[in-house]
Amino acid sequence: MKTSLRCFSAAVAASLGLCGALITSGASAGELKEFKDWAVGCDNLRNCTAIGFVADEAQAGTYIRISRGGDRDAQPVVRIASMPDSDVHAPSLQLSLSGLPNGAAPQRLAAYVVYDFVDADLNGGAAMKLIDDLRNAQSLSVELFDGASAKGAKTVSLSGAAAALRYMDAQQLRVGTVTALVAKGPAAASTIRDVPAVPHFVGKVLSPMTAPKRLPPGVGKPDETCDAGEASVIAFKAPDGVSLIGVCQSSGAYNTSYSFWVVRAGSQKAAAADFDSGGGEVVNPGLSKDGLTLSTFDKGRGVGDCGDSAEFAWDGTAFRTLTESEMPECLGVPSDDWPVTYTAVLRNRP
Incomplete structure (x- = not known):
């Protein structure tokens, strides 16, 4: 069972302005939402981040992160991160999706070491393709390689992924537009309002x-x-x-x-x-x-x-x-x- 942390101290949460408390500068802090094994939060500028977790706590340290700016033309960026059990020198991450109707071949991504993690990033069309697949798949296997040597795979749950991305679309006012991740429609990107001014x-x-x-x-x-x-x-x-x-x-x-x-x-x-x-x-x-x-x-x-x-x-x-x-x-x-x-x-x- 996951160790979940809500607003564990009302007094501390109030002092930090968390849990959606109003900021007196005229803007407001966003509320972080959870959808099964996914969490998503957006700020006052409509910048959003969704995180997909492992379902098994024993595999903690592997996750997928989907971020997108609030501007109408902003594109999503996907990061896949995994914490290795030992040092790696030539890292790569192989992604395998299960449950897709037409199947999908594993995808090997060049990766890099950041402190205790091995990360791989996807942008542009590659990011959108993976996001589209995530909506229809059941799970995402992330296998770490050091050169040609496999170092083990962990599984990111996709339970809640579609709901989390739909929520992101709503917070960014993309529902019904061609820019949406999930809630796509025919409306042009130009119909999306400008982001609020930065305080x-x-x-x-x-x-x-x-x-x-x-x-x-x-x-x-x-x-x-x-x-x-x-x-x-x-x-x-x-x-x-x-x-x-x-x-x-x-x-x-x-x-x-x-x-x-x-x-x-x-x-x-x-x-x-x-x-x-x-x-x-x-x-x-x-x-x-x-x-x-x-x-x-x-x-x-x-x-x-x-x-x-x-x-x-x-x-x-x-x-x-x-x-x-x-x-x-x-x-x-x-x-x-x-x-x-x-x-x-x-x-x-x-």
């Missing part, structure tokens, strides 16, 4: 600072669940005499959550930091090298292959959401491939 923010550079030994008035105290080995208080310096103080609210085996307060020069009392996604907690926070983004990664389990992640930027008034992503199934999909459910950009970042 923009100007971020303030933050820098780590030594946490104060005595917390300023108004700042909450660390929770008793916080381990002595964890930093119970963290702090960042912002421009204009502003400090951001993070205080540990809970600490577990692989997740530590913090609430943030804003301390302004000349102010007698700190105020709770405002997040435009609601709440005021981040989990396992990390500051980017350029100091412009604060990340959060709420792990569903220790290896980090499921959960919720987001990035925020401090604009001098509040933490603005830049990106959110989610993975509901703990089946070996790395966070870089998770469906993104919200996207914004910084004007002052290259």
Whole structure:
């Protein structure tokens, strides 16, 4: 049985703006949907990603990812990924579909190594052909080769694939058009509305600072669940005499959550930091090298292959959401491939 992760903490989910919570910038985070062995999520710009999983948890680490931009002329991109049991030097992936009415010959794809995975990508007509076949097949076998040596096959379930792709068509307003993946029709691509404007923010550079030994008035105290080995208080310096103080609210085996307060020069009392996604907690926070983004990664389990992640930027008034992503199934999909459910950009970042 799969280890499934929903919005496992209502308080944390609200603080990250997940599970479809509204973003006060005027856009809204998309809701990730599951269709049997498939999950699909779209962001506020109608960019969508569908993931097909293995049905057997013992084969975790192999999946298919279908992504497509929201623009009317955007084409789908297919990625097949498999985690090998040992190092490979000349990788390729062979795809075999079962259950097609007219059968289909196995397809060998050139592949490449990315960290712990072997990936193969399909674009254009090759991607569309595979997607068409997926709708009618029963299962997809992904066999790893190192040169001429077979290294084993794993099976991606296609149960729910057609429904997931139909949902993607609907979210991208492609239903009834020639651009649809499943719900095809005669309407031209030109009938699809333009994608919404990308939300923009100007971020303030933050820098780590030594946490104060005595917390300023108004700042909450660390929770008793916080381990002595964890930093119970963290702090960042912002421009204009502003400090951001993070205080540990809970600490577990692989997740530590913090609430943030804003301390302004000349102010007698700190105020709770405002997040435009609601709440005021981040989990396992990390500051980017350029100091412009604060990340959060709420792990569903220790290896980090499921959960919720987001990035925020401090604009001098509040933490603005830049990106959110989610993975509901703990089946070996790395966070870089998770469906993104919200996207914004910084004007002052290259």
